[in-house]
Amino acid sequence: MGKQRELDFLFNPGSIAVVGASDTPGKLSAIVMESLGGSGFTGGVYPVNPKYETVRGLKCYPSIKDIGAPIDLAVVAVPAAAVSGVFKEAEGKLRGAVVVSGGFGETDDRGKALEDELRDVIKKTGIRVVGPNCMGIYDAVSGVDTFFIPVERIKRPGRGSIAVLSQSGSFALTAMDELAAEGVGVSRVLSYGNMVDVSETDCLDFLARDDATETVVLYIESIKDGRRFVESAKNCARRKTVMALKVGRGEVGRAAARSHTGAMAGRDELYSAAFKKAGVVELSGYEEFMDGCKAVGMQSAAKGRRVAVITDAGGIGVNVADACVSAGLEVSALPDGKKERLKAVLPSYFTVGNPLDLTGSATDEWFAEAVGVALDGDDYDLAIVAPLWGPPGLTDRLPELLAERIAMAGKPAIICSPGGKYSQERKGLFTERGLPVFASPESAVRAAAILARKGRV
């Protein structure tokens, strides 16, 4: 068994021990126990805590070594000073663990000493550890969920093909919550925190061979072994799309990142160069991260960067065109043949171009026809469709008609639908048909640009 495959047991364990388990509502371990109960995880769950006989109706064990079965994954939620002891006791009985506890290198000298001790114990016992100071694993395939925030507060996305690797737990949480709200699914999410053992690089090796994952998205504050990262990212990017956001820019950002996970954030240019070398799509910030995930989670890559813009709102069309120009996308002129085809459908006085403005007289059928004609043949690589819902000729049938024509064309499309209540209520009509919706011209173009870059790396 190669080293890459070793992490299988973290994402798809046969058995999970929850160390520090408790019935006290609100305690991290209680939330983890509850999440595991409702997440579809089908393996054995073993509460561990010398203080209790049972937790959530399950027999509770004083220590991992008392469980009469080997354990693949332990979720460790005990005070920092007690963590190393847990692993010493579990040696030979435990393959891997997620340490959600904080109080290590991200705090003070005492925390740093505890982190050093933990590193030593990991080396001696051979137990693979995610964290400490992390949210751990959410796996939509196996049902593992160590994210200790109740689902009432933070929703979990359904199953999809995006894997998220995040040094920041709160970033992973926000991403999960937002993707769930947008109807975008994930394969696996890992928050790896202080990275005392398992790193983003280890996970890239695992995900490179993971059939459930098509796209890997990383949130990075720092990388420990740059050379190994480039090697693994390159290998992964050969089979999957890999995108990365590196934060902690400038002096201020680096200082913030340092106090956050105790990590040294290196110079921005070095990271950009490494991403480029590895074939990784670099993301510029939170918005591009989320817009990019929405785009790749719902649409295929674009073969190039020629965009057809179809709208009923001239001003929004101009805004989309502006944003395309800034993002390096081409809003190239509509070929004469297509002009003729559209003129046969639209009123004679119409100015037919790209962007195409269907005006307040727009109908569902005009929109569908225009998108169909634009994406036909080899003039454009993708479409940005921006319906403003004002025109009376637009009905709730529009999303269905558009989705049909887009599917027939076999090219990606992005919906740009700014506005208030009426627009927002119709968003689901697009997303349930696999069309991602963006609330501003800039966000739609960020998404389109990611699809175009995805097609090129």
Next chain:
Amino acid sequence: MGKQRELDFLFNPGSIAVVGASDTPGKLSAIVMESLGGSGFTGGVYPVNPKYETVRGLKCYPSIKDIGAPIDLAVVAVPAAAVSGVFKEAEGKLRGAVVVSGGFGETDDRGKALEDELRDVIKKTGIRVVGPNCMGIYDAVSGVDTFFIPVERIKRPGRGSIAVLSQSGSFALTAMDELAAEGVGVSRVLSYGNMVDVSETDCLDFLARDDATETVVLYIESIKDGRRFVESAKNCARRKTVMALKVGRGEVGRAAARSHTGAMAGRDELYSAAFKKAGVVELSGYEEFMDGCKAVGMQSAAKGRRVAVITDAGGIGVNVADACVSAGLEVSALPDGKKERLKAVLPSYFTVGNPLDLTGSATDEWFAEAVGVALDGDDYDLAIVAPLWGPPGLTDRLPELLAERIAMAGKPAIICSPGGKYSQERKGLFTERGLPVFASPESAVRAAAILARKGRV
């Protein structure tokens, strides 16, 4: 009466004639009649159409000249070829008009000829005309509403202090709908379309003296008289905050703008220089337009650009800091005195800095105390507060406690609250207390940067 004041009758007319009035549901004129009925407009409304005896139960007149009273404002919704005739007939009886009809310079040679004719008639009759090819006026003070899209589809914002001047009707609609959804009020909104007579410059002159307006925001595709614009904008910016978005960038954007309102969009640098000279805050795109309106609609200007960032989500804090650095805002170090004050409140192992990460242990009280300490004295000009709702110590009391401390400090603050359902449902708890909420670090920082620039121009 100076020329500036002449436009009063457009925004605050004593009487309105709707030319082309009809009871046919869905017709532009029917929607305008309905809007005027429900918008709080208290003046006389006179339907005009030779085909009908009554419209919506009101006596209908064959022509404006048949109404037994002088008319301040006519809303003209007849085919382009009939528009000039309406004004010839109304000479001496009518002060101003909004021509919502399209089919003029934005279409073909015939349309251009009709626009030239209209321009001549305006000159001869002295009637002041907004449009053609526009949505006209929405006035939250007087209740005038010529925007011919039903309120079910596009919501109207309540009364506030922002005036929006837009060459694009769809842009004005989207802005209104979005501001209404965000709880941001407006004074007056004008969509002026092809600008055959009344221009953005005329409106700037009017708004400079308008007590209901504190901020003027412009959406510009082109300006006809640059010198006069700079003069008027400068005069207006002396008394109000003036912000402007110039669209139609590069060759593609310019072409799109040209086919949209038949206007020549000039070189970008000329516009930037003109804005700078006039003391106008230039906006970079749709997102900055909306984020800026939300910010200035709910918060005061910042005296400088020193930002305190307070969060319970380290990763989001790093993202906010990164975005601040990119936007030219300072996330300067927390002074030692304030560190001591915060250490007295927070656990001893906390790293206290800026951004301040209250971690998953955060409580409502920590947040309020941290914001209070940060904004106290003269170390920071504004705060970006980014609560992620995961921590169990955060309750629905948080927005109230934050609003109290922010009000006590007398400085502006921006809420950054990314995430899904739970966060989105709590947005109203902030906005009803006058705190604008942004869904991404970048949008929160765009808003903060506008408040900082507003304080400096």
